[in-house]
Amino acid sequence: MTVRTVIAGTGSYLPEKILTNADLEKMVDTTDEWIVSRSGIRERRVAAPEQATSDLATEAARKALDMAGSSAADLDLIIVATLSPDHFFPSTAGLVQRNLGAFKAAAFDLEAACTGFIYALSIGDAFIRMGSYENILIIGAEVLTRFINWEDRSTCVLFGDGAGAAILRREEGGERGVLSTHLHCDGRLAELLYAPGGVSRIPPSHEMIDQKLNTVRMQGNEIFKIAVTKLREVVEETLEKNGLTEEDIDFLVPHQANLRIIQATAKRLNLPMEKVVVTVDRHGNTSAASVPLALDDAVRAGRIKSGDRVLLEAFGGGLTWGAALVRW
Numbered sequence: 001m002t003v004r005t006v007i008a009g010t011g012s013y014l015p016e017k018i019l020t021n022a023d024l025e026k027m028v029d030t031t032d033e034w035i036v037s038r039s040g041i042r043e044r045r046v047a048a049p050e051q052a053t054s055d056l057a058t059e060a061a062r063k064a065l066d067m068a069g070s071s072a073a074d075l076d077l078i079i080v081a082t083l084s085p086d087h088f089f090p091s092t093a094g095l096v097q098r099n100l101g102a103f104k105a106a107a108f109d110l111e112a113a114c115t116g117f118i119y120a121l122s123i124g125d126a127f128i129r130m131g132s133y134e135n136i137l138i139i140g141a142e143v144l145t146r147f148i149n150w151e152d153r154s155t156c157v158l159f160g161d162g163a164g165a166a167i168l169r170r171e172e173g174g175e176r177g178v179l180s181t182h183l184h185c186d187g188r189l190a191e192l193l194y195a196p197g198g199v200s201r202i203p204p205s206h207e208m209i210d211q212k213l214n215t216v217r218m219q220g221n222e223i224f225k226i227a228v229t230k231l232r233e234v235v236e237e238t239l240e241k242n243g244l245t246e247e248d249i250d251f252l253v254p255h256q257a258n259l260r261i262i263q264a265t266a267k268r269l270n271l272p273m274e275k276v277v278v279t280v281d282r283h284g285n286t287s288a289a290s291v292p293l294a295l296d297d298a299v300r301a302g303r304i305k306s307g308d309r310v311l312l313e314a315f316g317g318g319l320t321w322g323a324a325l326v327r328w
């Protein structure tokens with residue numbers, strides 16, 4: 001009998017503090033008009049000083065467990081996708097395990113920037129289909145605003161904080177579940193989007209901090225072009241692998257970096273925008289948290305229906321990109 005990985009529940013958490021484009025107009029030389037027309041972003045959330053990534057991740061996980069009707073004690077594995085962990089080590093996933101009291105679960109972090117949640121879904125699906133585990137918690141969580149240069153208008157207007165989670169469960173014989181996942185990376189393009197300092201290449205020092213080398217650098221324009229091309233390719237790869245055409249896709253849950261990139265992928269799939277989740281206006285780019293935040297938004301709004309073929313995709317630092325097709 002076919003073993004499939006089902007998404008049994010989703011959850012998300014956003015910090016309370018809202019930073020609007022009008023707030024940013026007072027901080028750097030920018031305008032609401034520029035930010036909205038170039039990116040689609042109107043506001044983003046900022047974590048409270050006492051909140052770290054594991055705190056946001058834990059809140060999202062609790063909601064996902066609740067929707068799935070699962071208990072933390074049932075979890076076999078916790079994967080946290082993040083590029084803004086609580087510490088160098090130990091993993092943020094271990095801290096989430098502690099917060100939830102999920103002491104049976106193995107736990108590790110995964111770093112694939114904005115594509116992290118798709119990577120986590122792919123790994124979780126493989127563990128379940130191999131027969132290693134039956135209940136897996138995957139989370140994308142970021143407190144990115146701690147790694148932003150608030151004087152750099154080309155990046156500081158784009159990013160926000162948040163967390164999204166999903167419970168993966170083994171199911172036998174049914175139609176629903178993860179149909180395929182597709183992961184990619186081109187390390188030759190690593191420096192188009194990175195935070196150069198603060199770890200082993202350029203260790204922490206006063207000079208490193210003075211030069212703000214621990215903050216995000218991005219060649220947005222270059223990335224924009226590559227993102228549109230690579231996302232089109234990975235959509236085609238997903239359709240081909242499953243013997244499907246555009247008409248077979250019912251819903252798109254894209255990475256929320258830029259409304260224009262989302263519209264380009266929707267156009268490739270001939271999907272009207274009412275079949276596409278857009279949260280970038282409210283959340284900004286929350287990196288690994290963006291796809292699960294958008295997924296939870298659509299699930300809780302009742303927009304994704306049982307039997308729908310849902311395409312999840314993401315693109316980000318690495319450069320990494322990927323997609324997953326799920327029968328809901």
Ligand code: ACO
Binds near residue numbers: 155
């Ligand atoms: N306000 C006003 N003007 C600005 C701002 C700002 N906040 N930021 C840049 N500008 C100016 C630039 O200086 C430039 O001026 P110039 O022409 O005089 O030199 C002009 O606006 C155009 O800048 P571009 O960077 O070419 O603008 P673009 O249309 O490409 O939009 C953006 C920029 C929104 C960053 C877009 O390129 C983008 O979204 N790129 C993709 C980002 C992405 O997907 N990243 C991957 C995921 S992130 C992750 O993995 C962590």
